[in-house]
Amino acid sequence: MVEVHKVSGAAYDGNAYLVMAERPVLIDAGMFAEPTIRNIRRFIDPEELEMIILTHCHHDHSAAAPAIKERTGAKIMLSKEEIGLVGDDLATVAYLFGDTAPEFEVDMPLEDGMVLDLGDLRLEVIHTPGHSPGSMCFYERREGMLFSGDTVFPDGNIGRTDLFGGSTEDLVRSIERLLELDDVSCMYPGHMGITCNNVMAQIRDSLRFARRFL
Secondary structure, three states, X not given: OOOEEEOOOOOOOOOOEEEOOOOOEEEOOOOOHHHHHHHHHOOOOHHHOOEEEOOOOOHHHHOOHHHHHHXXXXXXXXXXXXXXXXXXXXXXXXXXXXXXXXXXXXXXXXXXXXXXXXXXXXXXXXXXXXXXXXXXXXXXXXXOEEEEEOOEEHHHEEOOXXXXXXXXXXXXXXXXXXXXXXXXXXXXXXXXOOEOOOHHHHHHHHHHHHHOOO
């Protein structure tokens, strides 16, 4: 399996993952650029980074993206549904962190069904609204890797739906889509730890949990 390293800058930050593909990418950026770049440097020269792929625009996942882009030259990718929310303190929930959302340019809008070619890996883009309007998951079919953002977490947990643009109904439909995947051997969530233990059963537990709130 390809190397994936959690390179987040702080314990309470959203998880940021360095994917060591032929074309290295960062999935989510967290809030703090400097410690994340230091962690990236443990594995590669940060200037080798080609893309910063955001699961959604919430502050704890995206705030460091513009500074990391400036340091590395990597292109920022974000759901087309959320490009217009960048810089909005309410939509990005920056206010929850007592902070102001940074403005930044998105280099490539992400759409459901796209495939991102990383050379030796291909990330399928899956639109999974519910936690936020444009939440995305990324699936590598051959390796069975799922980067689930804040849609689902280990042990049957789910992303909250009471923030701007959230919807429990959408979240349920999104989790149902994830259960249609061929197989997930490892899940890399936006919070909590990486899990490679009977992941599909954990996602089924997430669906049962989400349906309780309908």
